[in-house]
Amino acid sequence: MRKIGLSKYFMSLMGILYKKEHILRIAEQLFAEKGFDGTSVRDIAQLANVNIAMVSYYFGSKEKLIEVLIAERAQHTFDKIEALNKDQTFSPWEKIDRLVSFLVEKTLNKYYFDCIISQQYNYSASPVINELILKIRSRHLEQITKLVKDGQRKKYFKKVDIELTMATILGTVNYVANSKDAYCSRWKINGADNLSYHKKIAPRLKKHLKHMLRAHLDIKNEE
Structure with missing residues (x-):
């Protein structure tokens, strides 16, 4: 019983x-x-x-609902980056590559959530939500900073502005995510849905960002 x-x-x-x-x-x-x-x-x-x-x-309430939504979705991202940070089986470069892949897939596949974060951060009148978003971004940057500094300590990466490096990565990913119609027109893809577009653009975007970070971070390129 x-x-x-x-x-x-x-x-x-x-x-x-x-x-x-x-x-x-x-x-x-x-x-x-x-x-x-x-x-x-x-x-x-x-x-x-x-x-x-x-x-x-x-x-x-609707306000509490969006607070829960933002907190839960953001916690998933934090957990992923934190786990990557703690994993000692990957080299610093492997961690960077995995971080890029995760951020690309997260943004393209969780497009709705990134739209909400952008809307709420720029237009929300709620100090509670604004503070929540700022705290989330700070926690994520803290984990990414640890990852990059570990690579610097191990002599893989040179000294860089980590905050602006992340702004470059996320800005590029968000721009591509928001430019489906323009890219589909350029590639002559008729009637592509979001899933088809994401499947086509994701490998190219990951490759570009990984190559860019190799040039940007590699200690061999230090001036």
Whole structure:
């Protein structure tokens, strides 16, 4: 009986987690497409096919929902970079290559989330959300700084401005992610959806950034 009770409990817990994640995915899509102010709780509930009361039950308010969304998605990125930092089986160059691949795939495949971060950082009137985004960016930069400084300590990388190096990488990735129509026109790709575009551009983008960082970071190129 006890095993049956535990089984039901875990099934119920998994059901709750699934519903919460489903609502978060729908909210993420709508916030990116319509903006935070242009999206209502009713919009989220209708597209998620749940009651409005369920959205309120899980998150309390639209403001709390976007806070949870930003925090959870950002934590995944932080965990990935932190794990890469701690892994002693990769050389500093392998870590840089893996970081680039992760950032490209994350941005291209999580395009909605990056749209939300950009919107909220530039236009949000909420000091809570602005502070959350600043804290997230600071934590991510701290981990990336550790990765680069480890390569410097081991005499792989020269001294560089790490913050501007990351701005260059992320700026390039975001520009490419936002330029689908222009690149599809140049390559004469008709009616390409986001997935097809991402599959085509991702390998080229990763290769370019990795080559660029080789030239930028390599201690052999130190002046």
